[in-house]
Amino acid sequence: MSAQPAFRTLSLGAGVQSTTLFFLAAEGRIPRPDVAIFADTGWEPAAVYAHLDRIEREIAQPAGIPILRVTVGDIRADALDPAHKFVSMPTFTIGPCQVCIPRGTLGSVFNLTAEIDGKEYTDYTGVCPRCKGRGTQHGMGQRQCTPEYKIRPIKKKVRELLGYPHPMSIPADVHAEQQVGFSRDELGRVKDSGLRYLRSVFPLLSLEGAADGRQGWTRADCRRYLKAHGWESTPRSACVGCPFRGNREWREMRDERPAEWADAVAFDHALRAIPRADGIREYLHASRVPLDEAPIGRVTSHEWKSRQTDIFGQIADAELELGNPDGCGPWACRSGAAA
Ligand code: SF4
Ligand SMILES: [Zn+2]
Incomplete structure (x- = not known):
């Protein structure tokens, strides 16, 4: 295997860590990528697309690093299309025992x-x-959306750039290097792509200058860095209807972005209108009631306790309220369990 990568790519999820990575690359503090690749599920919040446009205008173009936006389709439309191959999002389900x-x-x-x-x-x-x-049991949809909508189009693009589109076999000495924005607090999720022709590196983990003096930056270090550059508004990247959200996030969507909330509510209802032979009903909220009726308000700790045993099952109340802060990246959907 060749030691030198054919090219270097930056995996751009447009969240806090990957935006930081892009900035560091533009500043020359980490090796410069030849391209950045953003995998678009077609259903990111408007703020993420606006953020991506701003990265393109203010960082990518001046630095001469092209952003390639790749996609395999619109996850929302596909999930509701009975003719489409089943799209498995991590929904909360009720089905026959x-x-x-x-x-x-x-x-x-x-x-x-x-x-x-x-x-x-x-x-x-x-x-x-x-x-x-x-007579019924609770479950969760097995998440296939991250590999399907984020990893697959990236692999396709990398193969193309290497000059070996599918189904050509890639010589053993040809590979690309991919910079992934894992921070030190996410160490448990760091993993390689599993592809011989796409080798991941994690530049945030070897940086100096963390607030606690240790090697490697945390998410908080990234936030501090972005703030110092006037980018404190970096949004969380995740599909509008992603079920991996805490109540706080659902409330914020409902109260601050009513069009997105209406879209998620309509999607949640539409999920259960699709005819299914297995009798399973899908919900976006952990309570497994329609999103517009779900208990997403602030509740007392006593209520948490009874709700946890009554309806929410195994979900910790902190996760139920706060969700996961980082959204969904291609190489480890940071919401919930690793893909
Ligand atoms: S954000 Fe959620 S719905 Fe979208 S790809 Fe990631 S896990 Fe799937
Ligand atoms: Zn039973």
């Missing part, structure tokens, strides 16, 4: 011998251990 319903005994089981949710049952008869008699 997979223990008692297939056995034809709604809410109960007879002579059950199986392991259910980590517990062994031998010849058990009684209330269904999965659904506790309700």
